[in-house]
Amino acid sequence: DGGITQSPKYLFRKEGQNVTLSCEQNLNHDAMYWYRQDPGQGLRLIYYSQIVNDFQKGDIAEGYSVSREKKESFPLTVTSAQKNPTAFYLCASSQWGTDTQYFGPGTRLTVL
Amino acid sequence: QKEVEQNSGPLSVPEGAIASLNCTYSDRGSQSFFWYRQYSGKSPELIMSIYSNGDKEDGRFTAQLNKASQYVSLLIRDSQPSDSATYLCAVLSLISSGSARQLTFGSGTQLTVLP
Numbered sequence: 001d002g003g004i005t006q007s008p009k010y011l012f013r014k015e016g017q018n019v020t021l022s023c024e025q026n027l028n029h030d031a032m033y034w035y036r037q038d039p040g041q042g043l044r045l046i047y048y049s050q051i052v053n054d055f056q057k058g059d060i061a062e063g064y065s066v067s068r069e070k071k072e073s074f075p076l077t078v079t080s081a082q083k084n085p086t087a088f089y090l091c092a093s094s095q096w097g098t099d100t101q102y103f104g105p106g107t108r109l110t111v112l
Numbered sequence: 113q114k115e116v117e118q119n120s121g122p123l124s125v126p127e128g129a130i131a132s133l134n135c136t137y138s139d140r141g142s143q144s145f146f147w148y149r150q151y152s153g154k155s156p157e158l159i160m161s162i163y164s165n166g167d168k169e170d171g172r173f174t175a176q177l178n179k180a181s182q183y184v185s186l187l188i189r190d191s192q193p194s195d196s197a198t199y200l201c202a203v204l205s206l207i208s209s210g211s212a213r214q215l216t217f218g219s220g221t222q223l224t225v226l227p
Contacts, residue, residue: 033215035217040120040219040220041219041220042116042200042217042218042219042220043156043200043202043215043217044217045214045215048212048214050212056212058214090155090156099143099144099146099161099204099213100146100158100161101146101158101215102158103148103155103156103157104155105154105155106154106155
């Protein structure tokens with residue numbers, strides 16, 4: 001089955017801890033994205049990557065970091081510098097040159 | 113700051129009726145427009161994309177685009193209780209710093225279809 005997987009589905013973090021959210025796709029898509037969604041709000045772009053070993057900040061990159069060492073993987077680290085990390089995190093991918101983004105199932109992060 | 117505006121709702125329609133969802137956007141240079149459906153606790157699912165002025169139909173769904181008015185809408189005919197969800201409008205624009213393009217999402221309209 002082709003698709004995007006995210007893990008874990010639920011994640012609990014203590015204040016001051018860094019956590020890493022996994023995103024893997026087997027669609028052979030070039031571009032990958034991380035979004036954050038807060039209750040009752042739309043999605044906001046955190047980081048995106050068009051090709052391996054390259055990524056760009058989105059609208060709300062502060063307190064987050066990413067890497068893109070492989071085409072199929074785009075992990076997101078939520079650092080202790082992110083003051084309000086409790087949210088629903090969504091990973092997406094698209095074939096470069098097309099505009100359509102497809103989403104993974106998401107990770108719900110809660111800070112205790 | 114590129115903006116995408118939607119009525120948050122909730123919008124309630126009876127089963128079998130037409131649901132009309134609206135979206136306006138601020139960036140005149142926007143090129144592509146998308147409607148996503150999001151069930152509670154789930155990730156967004158693409159329903160429709162539209163790129164040129166006019167109507168685009170896919171089954172019970174019709175997307176309408178008017179670039180002059182910076183307006184895009186989604187009509188759902190013969191609404192079913194399973195259509196109850198939040199509908200997100202997304203607009204693709206060029207990122208000013210380079211050749212990349214960015215999706216900007218509205219906050220979504222919550223639709224309830226009453227049996």
